[in-house]
Amino acid sequence: ESIEKGGFEHFMLKEIYEQPRSVHDTLRGRVSAKQGHLVLGGLRQYLHTMINAKRIIILGCGTSWHAGLVAEYIFEEFARIPVEVEYASEFRYRNPVIYEGDVVIAISQSGETADTLAAIELAKSKGAIIFGVCNVVGSSIPRVTHEGAYTHAGPEIGVASTKAFTAQVTVLSMMAVMIAYRKGTIKETRFREMLVEFEQLPDKIEKALQLDQQIQYIAEQIKDADNALFLGRGYNFPVALEGALKLKEISYIHAEGYPAAEMKHGPIALIDEAMPVVFIATQDSSYEKIISNIREVKARHGKVIAVVTEGDAEIRHMADHVLEVPAAHEALMPIIAVIPLQLLSYHIAVMRGCNVDQPRNLAKSVTVE
Numbered sequence: 220e221s222i223e224k225g226g227f228e229h230f231m232l233k234e235i236y237e238q239p240r241s242v243h244d245t246l247r248g249r250v251s252a253k254q255g256h257l258v259l260g261g262l263r264q265y266l267h268t269m270i271n272a273k274r275i276i277i278l279g280c281g282t283s284w285h286a287g288l289v290a291e292y293i294f295e296e297f298a299r300i301p302v303e304v305e306y307a308s309e310f311r312y313r314n315p316v317i318y319e320g321d322v323v324i325a326i327s328q329s330g331e332t333a334d335t336l337a338a339i340e341l342a343k344s345k346g347a348i349i350f351g352v353c354n355v356v357g358s359s360i361p362r363v364t365h366e367g368a369y370t371h372a373g374p375e376i377g378v379a380s381t382k383a384f385t386a387q388v389t390v391l392s393m394m395a396v397m398i399a400y401r402k403g404t405i406k407e408t409r410f411r412e413m414l415v416e417f418e419q420l421p422d423k424i425e426k427a428l429q430l431d432q433q434i435q436y437i438a439e440q441i442k443d444a445d446n447a448l449f450l451g452r453g454y455n456f457p458v459a460l461e462g463a464l465k466l467k468e469i470s471y472i473h474a475e476g477y478p479a480a481e482m483k484h485g486p487i488a489l490i491d492e493a494m495p496v497v498f499i500a501t502q503d504s505s506y507e508k509i510i511s512n513i514r515e516v517k518a519r520h521g522k523v524i525a526v527v528t529e530g531d532a533e534i535r536h537m538a539d540h541v542l543e544v545p546a547a548h549e550a551l552m553p554i555i556a557v558i559p560l561q562l563l564s565y566h567i568a569v570m571r572g573c574n575v576d577q578p579r580n581l582a583k584s585v586t587v588e
């Protein structure tokens with residue numbers, strides 16, 4: 220087993236560190252900025268169905284559902300297709316309205332999640348066209364979908380999903396950009412810009428991993444907290460949800476992710492000096508708004524840890540700790556901004572003596588409902 224961990228103490232840490240490579244593998248043969256192409260080989264016969272879709276329903280559970288939320292933002296912004304992201308377990312039991320020719324994207328690392336499988340069967344029986352985004356080649360979900368794209372992240376052993384998430388978001392973003400370009404909702408220049416952005420991802424993830432030492436220091440400061448709050452807006456809202464999920468599942472600290480502006484409608488009541496609040500506050504279209512949310516937390520003596528864009532001068536004066544990640548197009552920022560949050564939960568869990576790779580009560584693949 221120690222050989223399989225490749226010198227790392229846990230599978231989770233190994234998988235976090237594999238991400239420059241795994242995202243590179245996800246992009247390989249699909250994106251070329253030089254040649255100006257973006258091809259997903261698995262999308263052929265039904266590509267036009269997706270291009271012409273009146274709406275898209277995304278299905279998933281856990282971390283895969285979070286990847287779906289990121290996809291909602293990018294599909295709507297770039298391809299101008301309305302998207303609904305659904306928990307497979309809710310969707311399957313509520314007699315959903317599905318029209319003949321509706322497009323469904325089912326996301327699953329394992330390809331074996333029982334609720335996701337059942338939700339696919341239901342949508343299929345009502346005439347929907349199903350696309351799969353799965354990691355395990357030949358698993359059940361890719362066998363029942365019409366078409367799809369594998370994430371190619373390699374085997375993920377740690378129960379808490381890390382490299383599968385970044386690969387899922389990469390594939391879904393490629394789909395959205397490709398569909399948008401074919402539909403004409405983005406022009407050639409924007410399309411080419413995005414191809415360059417895709418190709419830069421592995422190097423930017425590598426840079427984000429260099430925050431590890433600093434993150435260990437922060438983990439030491441907050442490891443004894445009973446609660447934590449993760450806040451983000453826009454593309455970074457799903458990142459906040461994912462950061463909170465990582466922390467609770469492996470360290471057993473109660474954590475909640477919220478859209479930063481919703482904080483006023485509840486979580487703000489919990490903020491005091493004992494409450495770490497993690498902001499994902501990179502420089503994007505909601506930057507000014509999130510700065511006021513940081514002020515609100517500081518006014519209530521919350522401890523602020525902020526993931527910011529490299530060189531950010533403003534938040535540095537407000538936050539207790541800043542973690543600088545490389546600049547990127549805001550649509551792809553979740554793939555970079557999640558890295559420090561994965562490392563933060565990992566280190567906190569290790570410091571609390573938790574079983575990081577096999578957290579209590581959790582399973583890697585939930586094949587029963």
Ligand code: G6P
Nearest residue numbers: 280281282283327328329332380
């Ligand atoms: C379990 C795993 C999670 C995963 C979720 C969905 O809860 O512990 O890491 O996100 O199932 O699994 P899937 O394989 O469908 O992505």
